[in-house]
Amino acid sequence: MSNSLVLHPAFVLIVSALALSVMRGKGRNAVILLAPIFAMIALWLLPEGKLWEVDWLDYHLTPLAVDKLSRLFASIFALMTFAGGLFALRRNSRLEIPAAFLYAGAAIGVVLAGDLVTVFVFWEIMAVGSTLVIWSANTTSAWKASLRYAMIHLAGGVVLFAGVTGHLLATGDATFSRMQPDSIAHWLILVGFLINAGAPPLSAWLPDAYPSASWSGMVFLSAFTTKTAVYVLLRGFPGTELLIWVGLFMVFYGIVFALLENDMRRILAYSIVNQVGFMVVGIGIGTELALNGAAAHAFTHIIYKALLLMSAGAVLAATGRSKCSELGGLFHSMPLTTICGTIGALSISSFPLTSGFISKSMISQAAADGHLQTVWLLLAAASAGVFLHAGIKFPWFVFFQKDSGLRPSDPPASMRWAMLLFAFLCVALGVWPEELYALLPYPVDYVPYTAAHVVTQLQLLLFSGLAFFVMLDYLKRTPTITLDVDWFWRVAYPSAARQAAAHWENLCARVTADVSVKAVTVRSFIARHRQPDGLLVRSWPTRSMAMWVMVMLLAYLFLYYLGR
């Protein structure tokens, strides 16, 4: 079906990314805004089912397959690309938007893939695209962070590839369908997926890498990698009980570190881990309601997290600061940003009439329905924690609290419109949840606005709000950086490596001194032989070639003589 190939939404974005890398001026702006819309139209013109099938090696691949779940994720990705492109329109970088579009296109490619091989290919493109987005911040710390990020994701890709290969060899079937973690191959696939979701013990890549991106780059980054991971888990491993505990760990990990954190964008990065944790719990529960909840939460989370990061990005772009201890009182001069940021904050705390309320409550309800009391209690406690760290802490320290004396104005029109669009969506989804519920993979008979739900949630929020202001003194941050697991690769490994190197040098010195001057290190050996007449580079004289021919011939003759 060449027809549908042309209209593959992922290719629309990837091709426009290639085009954007050479475009400038008004044409570029037009492509940035139109390409996601075009991708969205292309997506909704596709019927459901397997649309494009190819045979590759001995396997039957389906690079384009659409069902309700994949359409839901692809839609929010296209929408996110549009809003992110609009927000980043004025960003002065030739690399960032093409990289982000490549990244977004690959993410859509993953969710529209019907087989594991295609998933893997787009998975890797996604890793490349996101690394480029971080890189395009063009600072030294971003460069280093992008390398750490790329290393973890390439390692994750290798694990995933090993799993996919094992799966292909064992079953001969490439279809991406439900799996159980029952063989090494499937475990490897699960681990590969979880690394991208920001699961322990490697969660730290996320708050390490994302905040190093530019003020607009992080908006893109927040949406795609973790949510494609949620999608593949939804499709591949629904109802795997382990995921409940992994998810709960992520929920509390995010809360604790976000509360300790001082940098506003690192707070929001930790809260991504926390929110993805909710989704992973939903996937682990695995009932229809829970899966619906996880999918809906991914949808709404992309919107409000992007909104929060846009407001944080607007502050960063205007002030150049991102530490809570250096900000405050910005509501005087940035009223629109304050309002939008607050709507995002209310949404993430699941305030009734915002989008977070209608999605997160589905997961809690599923836990209650499944009689998972511990899970339900922990989720309720976590909801309060979310309000503490993201719902109040972020807007309070950035826009209110003490006056920092900064008086930046609201951002330019393109950024304002992007924020307004997502703020509107946050409220609209909260008020009319049916529109979103209709898109979910399973039929929904869940009603979010019952008196019990609303009252419980309001009580929860009220008391945690109270707690915040009572304990305000403890929560005031000092200008520090919090290291968690990334301590290992930011501090421990380098220092261990340095120590090892020191020991090694000692040893080498001793060996060289003790044994003889003849002992040379491999390094100097290679360096020496890279000279024009070195062993590695020089041309061999004809006679030595001829000698080798004789050696080979005699060796063969001798071996044949023996072997007979």
Place this chain on the structure above:
Amino acid sequence: MSLAQHLPALQVVLPLISAPLAVLLRRGGLAFVIVTSAAWTAFAIAITLWLQVDTGGTISYHIGNWEPPWGIEYRIDRLNSFVLVLVSGMAAVVLPYSRASIEREIPRESHYLFYAMLGLCFTGLLGITITGDAFNLFVFLEISSLSTYVLIALGRDRRALTASYQYLIMGSIGATFIVIAIGFLYLMTGTLNLADMANNLSAIKSTRPVLVALAFFTVGVSLKAALFPLHQWLPNAYTYAPSAVTALLAATATKVSLYALIRFYFTIFGDSLVFDKLPLPEIMLLLSLFAMFVANFVAIFQTNLKRLFAYSSVGQIGYITLGLSFDSVHGLAASIMHLFNHGIAKGGIFLLVGGIVATLTTRQGIPPAPTFERLAGLAKQMPITCFGIVIGGLSLIGVPGTAGFISKWYLILAAMEKGQWWLVGAILLSSLLAIAYVWRFVEVAYFRAQPVDQVSRGEASLSLLIPAWLLITATIWFGFDTSFTVGSALDAAHQLMRSAR
């Protein structure tokens, strides 16, 4: 008899006639037209033959209607129809490219000789591939070798002459060994027809003369195929030859020698002799591993881009012989596939490197070598060329989505079938070395600042870019649509393994 029945003869005769015609015309332009049209016709014929073999099975053509085993037989089966497509296809792509490329690399008055030699060279290669007669094979081998020596010597760099001379000596040793082996076989079987020889040989397989023939043949062909450690002629020959010649040689010459090796091992000696009774698979495995690691490692430290990719060719030949040493259908298929996949990728890369050479400023009329310090920041000036080299490089590494991945995949499958997990690790490790040398190019071209004193230069001309990009596109194409490569290679492997049992 209609023309269609004579296609096997025409496959060789047309290019063969084009060469003396080119000399007689003595005009570069006319010679170009003649040889190019011969190459294109040969390509069309090769595709037709491939289709005929695909539907109708093995074709046997008797030259001058002399019945084999007395007359010369051309025998086309799945394996050589596939190699014919590669050889004639490469000739058809390289010839149009060569016109603009040799403009600066070869003195104008010897252009017609260049075309004549190129015509002879691929005539010889096609002949080796198509013939079913041992002595005929030797004759064609000499035709292609002699013309190759001339082609390499045509390079303007003075070192081209030594490189060519060295290759002449080594090639002659190789050819002598091959003719000695054929002599022994003739002595023992009384026939030169390959199929007949295989029949007669089955009774006297482990006699000493046959084993000696096998040893001479293996060493002789290993030399021509640049199998480690007999590869030392190759880096110089590739580095100093004119760019178009390098591309043609890299994509076809060593590949055809490997074809001859496969043909003799499986069709004539039979694998029970080659693989079961003698320690040949172990030796070949060892040499392949050496090639994969040593040559790839040496490639990392080269400063001349052409030389870097020349060493990488030696490493890639290691993968091909590694597949042979498994003595299984998948291993053999991986080798045959890699012949093709590596041929197009390396051909494309060398054509692009030729484009870079064409834009370097000449010194006293001689284009300088593409060394890394001259390539710094190249991606800004020649983005299309550099991007193409990177894609070709990805195929050398074996990244999914490129042709190189497909053959490596089958190689890994074959290793797994044998339960040789450590070999899977070795294949992947050697790919890391390939990443390192490709990265060296990327680092220099994309991340290094352009030297201040360098004159800025533009993209290579379209007549150089289009043929090169045809091959690079083919690398991507055959990474996705594998029906031609994998289909042909698997069929050929099945056919060979059947005939060998």
